[in-house]
Amino acid sequence: MVVVFGVVGLLALAVLVVGNWYLWRRLFRDTTRGPGFARRAGAAGIAAGWALAVGAVVGERVGAPFWLQQVLAWPGFLWLALSIYLLLAVVAGEVVRPLLRRLLERRARATAAVYQPHPVPAGSVPPRAPEAEPEPAPLPEPSRRLFVSRVVAGAAAAAAVGTVGYGTYGVLRGPAVKRVTVPLAKLPRAAHGYRIAVVSDIHLGPILGRGFAQKVVDTINATQPDIVAVVGDLxxxxxxxxxxxxxxxSQLKAPSYFVTGNHEYFSGARLGVPPGL
Incomplete structure (x- = not known):
């Protein structure tokens, strides 16, 4: 069993290293000319992000001082989310990359055809053509590769930052209410209109604290439920x-019930003793 966990751990580490090398290559190496500050800064930033992410996860698991967990949580978990979406966006960019290069190559060939000189008979003077704005010179091949890499990397970074930013805003804004009608043929008439508020994945912790819990409670109470079910990962x-x-x-107005989820057990919950309540 120890050998199996060791092999799985090594494979996971290898995937992590290769994935981050690929991310650094597409975002920093392929978008710059020669070794320089940008490449070193990119490598240092990726390494620092993962150091914070690992520190946040380990600190939470080993019960580090809560202030330290709070310091590490925001940057660590944000980087964890951002790196995942960056990797997905860069991989998706591999589909766009050859299409964009082909488009630039066609444009370069078309521009080169415009600049193709025409033979003029000896001794004749060609009529003077009216001056016009010159066409931009086609990009050489190395510049085309650099341009494509920068466009794809910029689009991937914008998509990842936008997605994580929107998700973070949605969490901090508070929970959304989704009303679902459940028709039951044999439900007694007296129970018609019975309201059950189901809430899960609140995840109170180093990031989301008392203020977020208050938003959840106020949202639940505003729906005027007959019963509240907190179904894990509180x-x-x-x-x-x-x-x-x-x-x-404790301000929930309706009778409330709670069941443990996997995150409660990650936090050391024992059967029948949910932490945080």
């Missing part, structure tokens, strides 16, 4: 650290 941490963050849950 907290990422211990009762000691997150008890104050979970305190607003």
């Amino acid at each position: 907290v990422d941490g211990s009762v000691k650290n997150l008890g104050p963050a979970a305190a607003p849950l």
